[in-house]
Amino acid sequence: MDNKNFERLLLSVQKPGRYSGGEINSVIKDKSKVDVRFAFCFPDTYEIGMSHLGMKILYSLFNEREDIWCERVFAPWIDFEEVMRANNLPLFALESRDPIKDFDFIGFTLQYEMAYTNVLNMLDLAGVPLRSKDRADFTPIIVAGGPCACNPEPLADFVDIFFLGEGEEVDLEVIDLYKEYKKEGKTKAEFLAAASKIEGVYVPALYDISYNADGTVNSVTPKGDTPATVKKRIIKDMDKVYYPDKFVVPFIDIVHDRVVQEIFRGCVRGCRFCQAGFIYRPVREKSVDTINNQAKALCESTGYDEISMSSLSTSDYTEIEPLLNKMLEWTTEKYVSLALPSLRIDNFSDELLEKIKHVRKSGLTFAPEAGTQRLRDVINKNVTEEEIINTCKTAFKGGYTAVKLYFMMGLPTETDEDLKGIADLGQKIVNTYYSMPEKPKGKAVSVSISVSTFVPKPFTPFQFEPQITRDEIRRRHEFLKSCITTKKISLSYHDSSTSFLEGVLARGDRRLGDVVEKAYKKGCRFDSWSECFNLDNWMDAFDECGIDPAFYANRTRSYEEITPWEHLDYAVSKSFLINESKAAHGERTTPNCREKCSNCGANCYGEGVCFEKR
Amino acid sequence: MKNVRIYFKKMGRMKFVSHLDMTRVMSRLIKKSGIPIWYTEGFNRHIYMNFALPLSLGYEGTNEVMDIRIIDDEYPLDKVLASLQAVCPPDIEIIKATNPVKPTKEIGFADYVLAFDEINCDLKSLFADFFSKESVTVEKKGKKGKVKKVDIMPKIKACCVGDNTLTLQLVAGSEDNLNPALVMDAFFEIFGLEPVFYTVTRTSILDKQGNPFI
Numbered sequence: 001m002d003n004k005n006f007e008r009l010l011l012s013v014q015k016p017g018r019y020s021g022g023e024i025n026s027v028i029k030d031k032s033k034v035d036v037r038f039a040f041c042f043p044d045t046y047e048i049g050m051s052h053l054g055m056k057i058l059y060s061l062f063n064e065r066e067d068i069w070c071e072r073v074f075a076p077w078i079d080f081e082e083v084m085r086a087n088n089l090p091l092f093a094l095e096s097r098d099p100i101k102d103f104d105f106i107g108f109t110l111q112y113e114m115a116y117t118n119v120l121n122m123l124d125l126a127g128v129p130l131r132s133k134d135r136a137d138f139t140p141i142i143v144a145g146g147p148c149a150c151n152p153e154p155l156a157d158f159v160d161i162f163f164l165g166e167g168e169e170v171d172l173e174v175i176d177l178y179k180e181y182k183k184e185g186k187t188k189a190e191f192l193a194a195a196s197k198i199e200g201v202y203v204p205a206l207y208d209i210s211y212n213a214d215g216t217v218n219s220v221t222p223k224g225d226t227p228a229t230v231k232k233r234i235i236k237d238m239d240k241v242y243y244p245d246k247f248v249v250p251f252i253d254i255v256h257d258r259v260v261q262e263i264f265r266g267c268v269r270g271c272r273f274c275q276a277g278f279i280y281r282p283v284r285e286k287s288v289d290t291i292n293n294q295a296k297a298l299c300e301s302t303g304y305d306e307i308s309m310s311s312l313s314t315s316d317y318t319e320i321e322p323l324l325n326k327m328l329e330w331t332t333e334k335y336v337s338l339a340l341p342s343l344r345i346d347n348f349s350d351e352l353l354e355k356i357k358h359v360r361k362s363g364l365t366f367a368p369e370a371g372t373q374r375l376r377d378v379i380n381k382n383v384t385e386e387e388i389i390n391t392c393k394t395a396f397k398g399g400y401t402a403v404k405l406y407f408m409m410g411l412p413t414e415t416d417e418d419l420k421g422i423a424d425l426g427q428k429i430v431n432t433y434y435s436m437p438e439k440p441k442g443k444a445v446s447v448s449i450s451v452s453t454f455v456p457k458p459f460t461p462f463q464f465e466p467q468i469t470r471d472e473i474r475r476r477h478e479f480l481k482s483c484i485t486t487k488k489i490s491l492s493y494h495d496s497s498t499s500f501l502e503g504v505l506a507r508g509d510r511r512l513g514d515v516v517e518k519a520y521k522k523g524c525r526f527d528s529w530s531e532c533f534n535l536d537n538w539m540d541a542f543d544e545c546g547i548d549p550a551f552y553a554n555r556t557r558s559y560e561e562i563t564p565w566e567h568l569d570y571a572v573s574k575s576f577l578i579n580e581s582k583a584a585h586g587e588r589t590t591p592n593c594r595e596k597c598s599n600c601g602a603n604c605y606g607e608g609v610c611f612e613k614r
Numbered sequence: 615m616k617n618v619r620i621y622f623k624k625m626g627r628m629k630f631v632s633h634l635d636m637t638r639v640m641s642r643l644i645k646k647s648g649i650p651i652w653y654t655e656g657f658n659r660h661i662y663m664n665f666a667l668p669l670s671l672g673y674e675g676t677n678e679v680m681d682i683r684i685i686d687d688e689y690p691l692d693k694v695l696a697s698l699q700a701v702c703p704p705d706i707e708i709i710k711a712t713n714p715v716k717p718t719k720e721i722g723f724a725d726y727v728l729a730f731d732e733i734n735c736d737l738k739s740l741f742a743d744f745f746s747k748e749s750v751t752v753e754k755k756g757k758k759g760k761v762k763k764v765d766i767m768p769k770i771k772a773c774c775v776g777d778n779t780l781t782l783q784l785v786a787g788s789e790d791n792l793n794p795a796l797v798m799d800a801f802f803e804i805f806g807l808e809p810v811f812y813t814v815t816r817t818s819i820l821d822k823q824g825n826p827f828i
Contacts, residue, residue, distance in 0.1 A: 008811055010630060011672050017635065022627030024642070024703045251631040251639050303642030303701070305660075335659055 001089055006097065009087060013080045017252035018046035021094035024249040025301065027063045027070070028095055035067040036175055039093050039100035039140070041108045043118035044528070046074040050248070051256035053310055054109055054146065058167055060244035068175060071095040072248070073106075075118045076125070078525070078532065084125060091125040101127045104178065106140045107171075108159075110148035113505035114498060114528035116155060117520040119144075123158070130517060132160050132205060138188045141178065145171075149202070150232075150279050151458040151565040154505050154512040156204035160188075161195060163202075164568060165232030165279075166265070168241055170200040196226050200233030207567060209510055215551055217509060217562040231569040232279070236607040238265065238286045245297040249304070258306035258339070261295040262286065263323070267312035268593035268609055270600075271369070272380045272584050273408065275457035276312055278577075279570050281600060282608030283316075283593060288323045295327065299336055307331070308339040315340070341365075364395050367406035370414075371421025377587045378413050380580075385425065392429050396436055401443045403429055409476050409493070410454040410468040412584060416479055422449060423483035430488045448490045451480065453499035457506050458563065459570045461580030467503040467553045470496045497535040498528065503553035509564035512552070514545045573601035615652055616687050618694055619714040619828075624675045626705035633668040640680065643706070647697040652683035666718045666827065667786055667819055670793060674815040679827060681714060715828045722822030723771055724786035726794045727815045733778050741780065744801050745773045752800045766792060766800060771824070780812075786819065 001009075010016040031037065040059055042049025049055060055072070062070035071093035076084060084091070090099040100106055106126065108119050120130055123142070129135050132142065144152065145163035152162045163170055174195055181191040196203040206226040210218040222228050235241040243262065250257065266283035267276065286294075295307050307327075311317065324338070331338055368388055370376045376383065392403060407422050426447045433445035453473055456465045468476070473496040484491055505512065518541035526532035542549050557563070559578050576599060583590055590598050593609045603610035624636070631639060641661045644651050653659045666679035684694065695711040702708055730737075744750075747767060754764045769792040772783040784792040794814055802809045819827045 007629075007813075016630040016671075017632070020627040020630040022703060022705055024639075024646075024701075249639075249642055251628070252635050253638070257638075300646070303644070303646030305641075305645060335653055 001087075006089075009083050009089065013083055014077065015046075015252060017250075018074065019076065019080060019094070020251070021097065023251055024303075025246040026072075026095055026248045027059075029063075029069040031069065031096065031098070033066075034069040035179055036069070036105065037098075037103040038062055038068060038070040038105045038107060038175070039073050039103045040070050041073040041075075041100075041106060041119075041122055043075050043108055043110075043115040043122060044526070045077055046250075047252070047254040049074045050250050050254045052109065052111065053260045053262060054167070056244055056247050056260070057242070058171065059248070060246060061168060061242045062171075062175075064242070065172070067179070069095075071100075073100055073122070075115075075122055075526070081121070081125065081525075090127045091122055099126065101140060104139050104141065104182075105175070106142050108142075108144040108146075110144050110146040110152065110155070112528060113148060113154075113502050116505060116516050117524045117527055119155065120158065120517060120520040121525045124520075131157050133157070135160075135188075138182065138191070141188070141191075143174070147275065147279060148506075150275070150568060150570055151507065151563075152202070152204070153510045153564045154508040154516055156510045157513040158517075159204065160192060161201060161203055163233075164200050164230055164570070166235050167233075168235055170198060170233045173198050174201060193224070193226070196230075199231055202230040202568065204510075209564075211511075217564055217566065219562070220567040222567075229567050229569045232571060234282075234571075234605055234607075235265075235284070236605060238284045239290045243294050245294070246301040247298060247304075249302045256308065257304075258308050259295060259298040259302060259304045260308050260310045261291055261298065262310045263291050263314065263317050264311050266608065268316055269313060269382070270380055270580075270590055270592060270598070272378075272461040272580055273369070273411065273454060273457075275460050278459045278572050278600075280312070281571060281602035282605065282610050284608040285318060288319050288326055291323060292326050296330065299334070305335055306337050306339060308341060310341075364392075364400050364402065365404040365406070366391070368425065369406065369408050370411055370418060371407065371423070371425055372418045374587060375411060375414060375418040375421070377589050378584045379408075379411055380584070380589050382589055382592070385428070388425065389428060389432055392432055393436065396433055396439050396445075399440050401433075401440055402446045402448070404448045404450065405429075407449060407451045408454045409451050409480070410473060412454075412462060412465045414476075416476075419476055419480045420483045422451070422480060423485075423489070426484065426489040427486065430486060445488055446490070447488060448492070449484075451477075451491065451493040453494055453496060455499055455503045455506055458565045459572060459577070461577050461584055463507065463563065463577065464557045464559060464581055466556045467500070469550075469554055470500050473499065495530060495533070498530075498533060500549070500553055501527065501535070501538055504549045505552075507564070508552050511545075511547060515541045515547055518544055571600075571602045571604055576600040615683055615685050617714050618682050618684055618691065619712045620680045620682060620694075620698065621709040621712070622675075622678050622680065623707040623709065624669060624678055624705070625707070626674075628703075628705040629672055629674045632671045633665070636669075637663060637665065639706075643698065643701050644682065646701045649694050649697045650684050650686040650689055652685050664718065666721060667724060667791075667816075669816060670795070670814075672814070674813070676815060677709070677818045678816070679718075679819055681718070712828070716821055719788060720821045721787040721819055721827055722785070723783055723820040723824060724816055725818045725820070726782045726784065727817055728780040728782065728794060728798070728812045729815070730778050730780070730810060730812045733775060733780070738775055740801075740805055740807075741773075741775050744804065745770065750800050750804065752796060754796065766797060770797065783820075783824075
């Protein structure tokens with residue numbers, strides 16, 4: 001399609017800037033001079049995908065290589081999809097506007113299960129057969145990575161290669177192997193077989209799954225000499241790993257429009273519901289100098305005036321105060337502000353608060369996750385009510401009047417007492433505010449409580465737990481609502497049906513591939529967008545495939561049961577997860593990695609917090 | 615501290631960037647350029663910028679105007695120009711940096727070129743008919759959603775039909791402004807025509823006397 005007609009189409013849709021490309025720091029290469037063209041797809045809108053740090057890292061890493069041209073692709077919003085289909089415009093990459101079906105690789109990052117239908121929709125818009133067995137040509141090779149790759153089974157029929165763990169090294173190893181095999185005229189099957197020998201590479205077609213009469217997995221059998229288990233890859237030295245000195249700076253407003261500076265990977269805490277806390281182990285930090293230099297270079301190349309520190313728990317960074325001091329030396333004079341998301345309550349000091357105040361005052365957000373101490377012990381969220389109240393006091397003294405609290409509902413062993421505890425905690429914070437003579441003058445306090453529904457995830461101690469049913473979710477919502485008696489507290493919660501579907505897909509097996517495809521063909525896409533989500537279509541799809549979603553979401557799984565992800569190794573051992581599950585039911589907490597090693601298995605890489613001096 | 619007037623082109627892929635997004639893009643380019651820019655003194659300090667005449671989404675501009683302030687009076691204008699040119703993406707081109715002569719409230723008119731796939735004889739004669747009318751009243755949505763009736767003819771200062779292009783000189787500025795889309799909508803409606811596709815380029819901004827705005 002020529003430029004003029006293309007632009008005409010763009011002018012007929014909302015937010016054409018999503019599809020125009022040409023942003024500052026986007027990479028244009030001469031396609032005749034590269035060997036490998038890689039379409040990096042984020043299966044959601046431009047605004048969400050462009051906020052994703054992993055994509056920024058891999059985009060720049062690939063493009064550092066002269067022989068690779070990596071381009072960005074996002075899911076077109078429904079208005080533009082309609083225009084594309086009506087005009088036979090195949091899915092294209094933003095930089096070159098070339099159709100991605102002609103690329104060597106089409107790669108997806110799988111950040112959440114609710115994007116699965118978008119993956120299929122994007123393949124279809126590209127004009128690529130959905131199932132890997134129907135793709136006879138060598139290219140494009142469909143690859144995928146990201147947190148959902150830890151149980152990618154629902155997408156196993158569609159994707160040729162999954163990358164487990166961190167991609168900076170393994171992705172390039174696979175691309176190099178591809179170059180070699182392409183040059184030698186080998187087949188796709190030969191390439192996939194060879195790729196499966198690389199650590200961190202999972203080729204699902206090379207594993208046969210058999211099932212028991214009760215529907216559980218009986219066995220996972222590798223074909224030929226394919227490795228029996230696939231182990232995730234990690235980057236060992238965070239000071240040496242590649243980090244971009246440029247970000248593509250979008251023209252239109254996106255969700256996180258700022259410098260994102262990674263400070264460490266992993267989390268020492270071990271909250272039992274948190275998948276990220278287990279699959280990104282072990283904790284590996286960047287040094288203060290590395291972080292400072294990288295952030296400075298990014299500010300200079302982008303013109304951003306805000307830096308956000310990225311990690312799972314910012315205040316657990318061992319050198320947080322020296323880091324802030326060092327960065328404030330230049331950020332203040334350049335009018336660059338610092339944001340510190342993911343702060344934990346228990347180590348939120350007066351000094352730290354003072355430092356953030358230096359920069360910009362925004363709301364305070366805490367995540368106690370559960371309303372009572374008993375339940376916080378079950379989930380291993382080792383914060384006490386006293387700590388929460390004390391932190392709020394400090395914050396109120398510092399002039400804050402709004403507190404946002406995140407909770408989860410439907411956690412294992414949760415009772416109505418625990419739910420009432422959420423409302424009580426909110427009330428105690430309100431009371432604390434009014435009991436303080438030094439509270440900000442003439443201002444009311446506002447406590448917003450946001451409740452999400454707990455979804456059991458693979459590779460967590462709660463992977464064995466049933467998710468509560470949708471009816472029960474609704475009952476608990478109503479109950480919690482009835483416990484809140486003041487207008488100072490506002491309550492919001494997530495839709496019960498998306499949490500249910502997320503629960504099904506998160507611990508699903510290969511048989512769900514048919515369901516995902518059927519749901520997609522019934523029009524499901526953008527399932528994480530309430531205006532697009534249609535549970536009825538999904539339920540019809542389950543029905544037509546003869547699959548009961550409750551089998552995946554609402555059933556207690558025994559410790560002995562073979563999980564659909566049994567052959568994938570994320571370094572934390574199953575016996576550790578079982579011990580943690582038992583501790584949860586015994587209401588016993590586990591110390592964090594820095595206090596005491598609990599032998600989860602992540603020390604196998606020989607790096608990180610496991611080898612810090614205690 | 616002194617004001618600097620920047621003239622620039624907003625072309626190609628940049629036409630999909632709205633005015634609000636454009637302000638953000640420009641502030642980042644300025645920050646990246648390293649020129650000694652002046653920040654507002656308020657609680658939330660930001661780069662001071664003043665766009666003379668916002669450009670609608672979808673339009674290109676070949677001579678757009680933006681005022682900024684730099685804190686160093688001695689800082690040479692050609693250095694401002696070179697620093698900004700060095701950081702711009704392909705579809706933004708900085709043309710010149712000057713000392714402003716007139717305040718932006720002196721803006722009176724703007725020239726637009728509308729490009730059609732084809733202006734055939736029929737269309738040509740309809741244009742002639744349309745632009746010879748004494749008065750054409752259209753409904754214009756103001757701020758707060760109020761609809762008011764406006765006669766657009768006195769606001770069209772000049773028009774010229776060329777090969778597949780229509781050039782219009784329209785009233786422009788903060789007090790009174792006519793968007794070429796409003797003219798074309800009225801044109802299609804009066805003759806009961808199905809609207810056809812055209813692109814819009816603003817080629818110059820003029821003062822109240824009809825001279826280039828400087």
